[in-house]
Amino acid sequence: MTDGFDFSPGAQIPLSGAAGQTAATFALAAAAYRDDEVEKIKEADNDWHQSTVKPPRPWAKIFRPRLGEAFSRAVIDRMLGAGRKPLIQSFGIEPQVVVEHCLAAQRIRRERDNWLSAVTVLCGVLFLPGFLVWLLVFVLRTTMSRREDKRAGMLATTLLVAMGALAVLFLVKMPFHGFWAWYARAAVVMPVAGWFWAKRICERTARDLRERWSGLLSGGGGVGAKIPEAVPGNPGDAAEQIRKELARLSAEQRSNSVFYAGPKGILGMGTRWGSWQLAEDLVSAEPGKEFHPFRSWDVINAIQGGLGMLERTSINTGGFTKPAITHWIVTPIGENAKEVARPGGTDVDAYTVRSHAVQDICNKQQFGSGDRHYLGVQWTLWDGHLVITMMITVTVLHNTLRIEVTGHALGPVNPLFNGKPAAKEKEVQKAFRFWETRKVKLPLIDTDEVVRLAARAPLTWYPPLLNWLGGSLALPEPFGLRHAWADQPWRHRFMADDALRAATPVLRVVHTAALKVLRDNGVDVEKFGNRSSVLSGMVQDASPRKADLYDA
Structure with a gap:
């Protein structure tokens, strides 16, 4: 691998029931089993990230995929494909679990397609003339039935009935004799038997997929992603490549390198909704004497120690859960960039920037081009549906020390992914009391769906051709499973309250730790203390703003 990632030997595939799984993880994983129309994914797009649904060829709509089929294929190709682009971290979920369920759903469908391919060969290809005629009739029927005109739907049904009548008439009044007569009869009957x-x-x-879909959204208990094809039997086989890509995915998820994309904020963390800055001159507390020199890293270390105590409180009220505290290296990219490039070289180990390089960036790269250092404190709440991140950076330019605290909030997964499978039914008028309606259950798999699946089955062995014919799903770039389909948290009152309430204690802990370092090094902290008091008053009226949109 050119990125220098070291893959350890053996299959290391976490089970889907491992600790740390969340509702947000299972909501996204359940999409692999869905049977909705693929265009429905557009309902989950947000303002910053848009999926692209490539339509089928006008004459090949029978090969179109469903949402689960297209989603599984797109996620597997994007996250496990050879030579793939770097991914954005998915905070609040475990992306490997989602990928495992996509692999499991693909395996279930592949087994179905193997059976359907055998049926197609035995009952279709061997009796090709009759198969093509029946297929043409179903394609015409499907095309007409999709029109809004009710007469078109009636005409489609009439076409199918008429074709059935002609088939019976053909069997009775056979124009051939001998072998071809029996073959013609079989060509009429066998495609129907195959159907x-x-x-x-x-x-x-379909029942198996729907049970898994519903089970994941009910908590995920007992719904495991069985992917035996990901356990390598010998070095160099396809399963070995899957194992390596899963390990690479996990390492990338643990990376401390993130990307700032202008108004989109830090990708994966949500947009920046608040910013508070404390900036004053460094003046010695004793006139005529110099204060002790210190570095930005010294202040950051003190702040990190204070943030580690956030979960402790003198009043037993629950309070903060244990946060994740991380030193982040933030790389700027263009607002409309379609891909990212992770740092490389000797200072990077398995996508993670080493500690000495983090310290150098913190102390030296504070002005001009290059990456920047931030200390982040992060909470994952609401079963993964809310991710709150507070980022702290310390800079020293000339004799001015600036401490900046910014708030980021990543909202819940779009409600589309939380929808359970609904029973297939429709309303019809009652026979006698025609002014009333009743619900009639529809078959789980209708005629058109059987034909679609049977037609797609032989082509699933070569996905590029199937995608060219039936269309596909293109994921938003730069891609990360979590932020691609995240809503804003401000529409959920309690989520918004959690994000806003976290700002005040974090800001005060940061200021207290920073003032202690300044005081210990002989710096006059009077102006810093006054400024900190002003900010403490401002943050009490915290409200979300578009902090990354500068009005200039």
């Missing part, structure tokens, strides 16, 4: 066989196969798989 009934394929329907049973499709219904069995």
Whole structure:
């Protein structure tokens, strides 16, 4: 690998039931089992990240994918594909679990497609003339039934009935004799028999997929992602590549390198909603004497120690949960950049910038081009649906010390992913009391769906051709599973309260720790203390703002 990542031997695939899984993780994983139309994914897009649904060829709509099929294929290709672009961290979820469920869903569908391919060969290819005629009829019927005009739907049904009548008439009044007569009869009957066989196969798989979809959204208990094809049997096989890419995905998730994309904020953390700055001159507390020299890293270390005590309180009220405290290296990229490039070289180990390099950036790269250092304190709340991050940076330019605290909030996964499978039914008028309606249950797999799956099955072995014919799903770039489909937290009152309440104690801990370092090194802290008091008053009226949009 050119990135220098060291893959250890052996299969290291975490089980889907491992600790740390969250509701947000399972909500995204459940998308792999969905049977909605693929265009529905557009409902989950936010203002910054848009998915692209590539439509099928006008004459090949029968090969179009469903949402679960397209989502699984897109996620696997993007997150495990050879030579893939770097990913954005998915805070609040475990992306490896989502990928494992995509692999599991793909395996279930592949087993179904193997059976359907066998049915297609036995009942279709061997009796090709009849198969093509029936397929043409179903394509015409589907095209007409999708029109809004009710007469078109009636005409589609009439077409199918008429074709059935012609088939019966053809069997009775056979124009051929001998072998070709029996072959012609079989060409009419066998595609129909194959359709009934394929329907049973499709219904069995559909029930399995829906049970997994519903099970994940109900808490995920007992729904494991079985992916035996990811356990390598010998070096160099396809499973070994999957194992390596899963390990690479986990390492990238643990990286301390993030990217700032202008108004989009730090990718993966949500937009910046608040900013508070304390900046004053460094003056000795004793006139005529110099204060002791110190570095930005000394202040950051003191702040880190204070943040580690946030979960402790003198009043037993619950308070903060244990936060994750991380030294982040932030790389600036363009607002509309379509890809990112992670730092490399001897200062990076498995996508993580080493401690000595972090200290150098903190102390030296404070003005001009280059990466910047931030100390982050992060809480993952609401079962992964809310990620609160407070970022602290310390800079010294000439004799001015600046401490900046910014708030970032990543909201819940779009409600689309939390929708459980609904029973397929429709409302019809009652026979006698026609002014009333009643609900009628529809079959889980209808005629058109059986034909679609049977037509796609032989082509699933070569996805590029299938994507060219039936269309595909292109994920938003730069891609990260969590931020791509995250809503703003401000529409949920309690989530908004949690984000706003975290700002005040963090700001005060930062200022207290910084003032102690200044005082210990002989710096006059009177102006710093006055400024800190002003900020403490301002932060009590915290409200979300678009802090990354400068009005200039």
